[in-house]
Amino acid sequence: MRWVSFSMTQPDLFGEAFEREGVAILRGFALADDMALVAAIKAVAAAAPFRHMIVPGGGRMSVAMTNAGIGWVADTKGYRYDRLDPLSGEPWPDMPSVFLDLAHRAAAVAGFDFTPDGCLINRYEPGAKMGLHQDINEGDYSAPIVSVSLGLPATFQFGGLKRSDPVEKITLHHGDVVVWGGPARKAFHGVLTLRAGHHPIGGHRYNLTFRKAL
Ligand code: MD3
Ligand code: FE
Numbered sequence: 099m100r101w102v103s104f105s106m107t108q109p110d111l112f113g114e115a116f117e118r119e120g121v122a123i124l125r126g127f128a129l130a131d132d133m134a135l136v137a138a139i140k141a142v143a144a145a146a147p148f149r150h151m152i153v154p155g156g157g158r159m160s161v162a163m164t165n166a167g168i169g170w171v172a173d174t175k176g177y178r179y180d181r182l183d184p185l186s187g188e189p190w191p192d193m194p195s196v197f198l199d200l201a202h203r204a205a206a207v208a209g210f211d212f213t214p215d216g217c218l219i220n221r222y223e224p225g226a227k228m229g230l231h232q233d234i235n236e237g238d239y240s241a242p243i244v245s246v247s248l249g250l251p252a253t254f255q256f257g258g259l260k261r262s263d264p265v266e267k268i269t270l271h272h273g274d275v276v277v278w279g280g281p282a283r284k285a286f287h288g289v290l291t292l293r294a295g296h297h298p299i300g301g302h303r304y305n306l307t308f309r310k311a312l
Pocket of ligand 2: 231232233287
């Protein structure tokens, strides 16, 4: 297996530049599909509601989550991927085709032939955050992760392979898509506390992360 490495930046309207090996930031790539994506999120959430998962330490995540396809699940015993929603005992809803198509097209820009089997849907209300962590529950690290931001902007922190490595901050806006692959795949990352604001889709932020979970 060979790591694909690439680096790509589109300076955004806000004049922010960010360049890291393995990261492709596609500013506004999801704008053409934003309403279809939001409708699909609502359809998924109608069958598998957003919930605040409890993590092994006993804490409640401030980010509300649901899944399509293979789901990411946390409980007091640990983290895992599961075909079933523990709330209902039923399979998570299928991945909407607008999700699959967008993730595949974005990854292709970065040189990947990527077919995700799961999508974690995060909903940030003002005050919600996600601490620095690595995504290391997946089966195949040669696959990238594709993330899609919708709604209110968030400050994303991107570090290195050690928790203590310095972090760079970058603002992710409505419609931005990021492909995280190769040397960036296991980097520490997190999201600072979401600030209240107004956005046509609502006063919150959604983030879709597409994964090859199994
Ligand atoms: C870099 N979500 O769900 S998306 C997550 O905005 C997660 O909700 C954040 O981190 C959010 O696990 C960040 C960007 C992201 C996602 C996964 C990555 C960046 C990544 C995995 C490896 C490296
Ligand atoms: Fe993550």
